[in-house]
Amino acid sequence: MKTPPLPPGTLDRLPGLADLGRTATRLHPRPGAVGVRDSHVGGPLWWPADEPRPTCEHPYMVREEVPIPAELVDRMRAAEARRTVAHQLADGERELRDEIADLVGPGFTGWGSRDGGPMVGYRYVARPHPTPHPMLPVAQLRADDVPDLPRPGGADLLQVLWCPFEHQQTRSWGPTVSLHWRREAELTGVPTEPPTGEIGEIGNEVYRPRPCRLHPEQVVEYPYPEELPEELRGRVDDDYVSTFMMPGWKVGGYANWSVTDPHETPCPSCAGPTGLTLVVDSKEYDGGTRDRWRPVEEQHLEWADPERFDSQEPTGVQVGRWGALRIFTCPRCPDTPFLLDVQ
Known part of the structure; x- marks a missing residue:
């Protein structure tokens, strides 16, 4: 697949930006049959038969509902009715919110009702897996196919797995991740696929990727605005990110910090800098980026065309609120430690 080129003269309007270009490989996953x-994305892994299957032993987060007494609900509604400005809290309203939070307990996230039923407070609590849960295959990337894939220790194959439950982690909320770097030449014998496990009612079905073939394409992208030199930073406009930073699944390139603004991504082992290795995105493009980043081969798809979803949301994965999970790795340390970040 091919990304439309930048409009003529686009780089000329930002002198010096071209020197900061960095390649990244757009993976372009699209539903289809894949082999081991x-x-x-989402297919069988080339897994050594004699190697233990990765499992998750970290507690997962479960949402619980706590009933809120009717008299407390009545006091809250009376306080809300005293508002003179729609989004400005009335006297005593904040204290009532704090009372609800104290009632619901640690992990409180809000309150509401379902289909007009009783008001309940919501909280997330951590529960251990009854038994270690098998990790699901997310992606398998060959360096021969993905030119921007790092090669720590001479590895030429990366396998990514995760646990399809919500977990509260240091810098992210979502699946736990396991990375396995290999040399293809050392994979001998009959390959086997790790078990997929059961997601069940408390797992998250949007963490089970649809099997997708990849159509890798190396594209040049540019830094997030706040990471530009000062003389360039003041000259960018509101369309900079959608023009110069690619959405979708990719390997390498620059990180988009539109949600949190830039922050450090230190190696968990040596505290040194890490590099962006993989972005797992909920969508390939949206209404604001489709004209720039929709592949040439799919430009004919209309917004109302049902086939658009195989192009726009090919993997079925949804991270956070239609965001992206980014994996930063440290190639200097043994075992290639990594850091997760969700935007």
Whole structure:
């Protein structure tokens, strides 16, 4: 697949930006049959038969509902009725919110009702897996197919797995992740696929990727505005990110910090800098980026065309609120430690 080129003269309007360009590989996952030796999303892994299957032993988060007494609900509604400005809290309203939070307890996230039923407070609590849960295959990437894939220790194959439950982690909320770097030449014998496990009612079905073939394409992208030199930073406009930073699944390139603004991504082991290795995105493009980043081969798809979803949301994965999970790795340290960040 091919990304439309930048409009003529776009880089000329920002002198010096071209020197900061960095390649990244757009993976362009699209639904299709995949094999155990292919680069893919959501397919079978080239897994050594004698190697233990990765499992998750970290507690997962479960939402619980706590009933709120009717008299407390009545006091809250009376306080809300005293507002003179719609989004400005009335006297005593904040204290009532704090009372609800104290009632619901640690992990409080809000309150509401379902279909007009009783008001309840919501909280997330951590529960251990009854038994270690098998990790699900997310992606398998071959360096021969993905030119921007790092090669720590001479590895030429990366396998990514995760646990399809919500977990509260240091810098992210979502699945736990396991990375496995390999040399293809050392993979001998009959490959086997790790078990997929059961997601069940408390797992998250949007963490089970649809099997997708990849159509890798190396594209140049540019830094997030706040990471530009000062003389360039003041000259960018509101369209900079959608023009110069690619959405979708990618390997390498620059991180988009539109949600939190830039922050450090230190190696968990040596505290040194890490590099962006993989972005797992909820969508390939949206209404604000489709004209720039929708592949040339799919420009004919109309917004109302049902086939658009195989192009726009090919993997079925949804991270956070239609965001992206980014994996930063440290190639200097043994075992290639990594850091997760969700935007």
